[in-house]
Amino acid sequence: MTKINIQAxxxxxxxxxxxxxxxxxxxxxxxxxxxxxxxxxxQWTIYGDKKIEGKAHFEKAVLEMKNYVADEMGIFTIITHGAEAAVNGSMKMKDKSYAFCDIYQFKSAGSKIITKMYSYVIKEN
Incomplete structure (x- = not known):
C-alpha cells in the first residue's frame, strides 16, 4: 500500500x-x-526520456507503470491558474527516490480533461 503525504x-x-x-x-x-x-x-513530454502522443500510447505507458507502484509519495505544492497547473513532489519506489514537477494544460479553465503534460523527474541520491 502506498503511503501518501500531502503537504499542499x-x-x-x-x-x-x-x-x-x-x-x-x-x-x-x-x-x-x-x-x-x-x-x-x-501529449505527454517526459523531459530526458520520451514523448507520448495520443490516448492509446498514454494508456500503454500507464499500464506499464502498474509494475512500479510507489511505496511512498509526497505532494508539496499544487498551483493552478486558468487552464494551466503545476504539481511538485517526491516518490519512493523500492530503494529509489525521485523528485518531480509536472506541468498540466487542460481543455479549458473549468475542465478536468488534460490535453498536455510536461514532466521533469530527477533521481535523488
Missing amino acids: DCNNAPKKEFLKNFNIAFATADTDFLLNHVDEDI
Whole structure:
C-alpha cells in the first residue's frame, strides 16, 4: 500500500483537489482514473526520456507503470491558474527516490480533461 503525504493545501479548490487525486492515481497505478481524465490527443513530454502522443500510447505507458507502484509519495505544492497547473513532489519506489514537477494544460479553465503534460523527474541520491 502506498503511503501518501500531502503537504499542499487544496483549501476548497476543486482543480487542486483533482490534481491531488490525479497524482495519487499515478502513485497507486489507478489507470482507469488516469485514462478517464486525459484527452484523446494527449501529449505527454517526459523531459530526458520520451514523448507520448495520443490516448492509446498514454494508456500503454500507464499500464506499464502498474509494475512500479510507489511505496511512498509526497505532494508539496499544487498551483493552478486558468487552464494551466503545476504539481511538485517526491516518490519512493523500492530503494529509489525521485523528485518531480509536472506541468498540466487542460481543455479549458473549468475542465478536468488534460490535453498536455510536461514532466521533469530527477533521481535523488
